[in-house]
Amino acid sequence: GESVGLHLPTLSVQEGDNSIINCAYSNSASDYFIWYKQESGKGPQFIIDIRSNMDKRQGQRVTVLLNKTVKHLSLQIAATQPGDSAVYFCAESPSGGYNKLIFGAGTRLAVHP
Amino acid sequence: DSGVTQTPKHLITATGQRVTLRCSPRSGDLSVYWYQQSLDQGLQFLIQYYNGEERAKGNILERFSAQQFPDLHSELNLSSLELGDSALYFCASGKGGSETQYFGPGTRLLVL
Numbered sequence: 001g002e003s004v005g006l007h008l009p010t011l012s013v014q015e016g017d018n019s020i021i022n023c024a025y026s027n028s029a030s031d032y033f034i035w036y037k038q039e040s041g042k043g044p045q046f047i048i049d050i051r052s053n054m055d056k057r058q059g060q061r062v063t064v065l066l067n068k069t070v071k072h073l074s075l076q077i078a079a080t081q082p083g084d085s086a087v088y089f090c091a092e093s094p095s096g097g098y099n100k101l102i103f104g105a106g107t108r109l110a111v112h113p
Numbered sequence: 114d115s116g117v118t119q120t121p122k123h124l125i126t127a128t129g130q131r132v133t134l135r136c137s138p139r140s141g142d143l144s145v146y147w148y149q150q151s152l153d154q155g156l157q158f159l160i161q162y163y164n165g166e167e168r169a170k171g172n173i174l175e176r177f178s179a180q181q182f183p184d185l186h187s188e189l190n191l192s193s194l195e196l197g198d199s200a201l202y203f204c205a206s207g208k209g210g211s212e213t214q215y216f217g218p219g220t221r222l223l224v225l
Contacts (some may be wrong), residue, residue, distance in 0.1 A: 043216035100169050103156035
């Protein structure tokens with residue numbers, strides 16, 4: 001079914017620590033996944049994506065891990081900075097669909113100095 | 114800056130009214146997607162257009178409609194507005210197919 005944003009969990013980390021944000025997706029047929037960062041008053045900003053034929057993908061300071069067996073996605077942020085404070089959304093694209101994205105509820109990341 | 118532009122940034126109107134939100138996609142992108150973000154429903158897909166034609170429909174109310182013009186900009190029309198339509202409306206663009214969608218800054222709609 002559709003993921004809805006009724007609750008917004010918060011992850012609090014110290015500046016310089018690594019952050020791990022988790023996401024459970026809903027459709028086992030989804031073949032494309034994206035992480036977005038949304039700062040207050042702004043639109044979602046693309047961070048990193050991964051296709052279902054991969055388990056891991058790395059970007060600059062970010063890594064996405066995909067576990068299709070348990071339908072789980074995670075975003076790892078290395079050396080978290082105050083500028084990383086935002087709400088993070090995972091999104092999935094159902095296989096065979098026309099690129100409709102289904103968004104998770106989001107996780108708020110709070111970075112403390 | 115994603116390259117996707119949306120106007121207006123803010124819109125305040127009354128119940129029963131009609132508004133039009135506008136979106137210009139990134140250069141080269143043929144697909145435009147509309148999403149609604151409200152506090153209790155999160156980000157919800159409304160509708161997608163590809164090169165002028167409707168391609169996919171999500172949870173879009175019958176009071177809402179959209180279109181994509183030959184220059185690829187898109188408009189989302191919201192009519193008979195209700196208090197519950199107050200939300201952020203985002204447009205995203207992409208090349209179409211399983212590829213990244215880039216979001217605009219959104220239009221914040223407040224229905225009083």
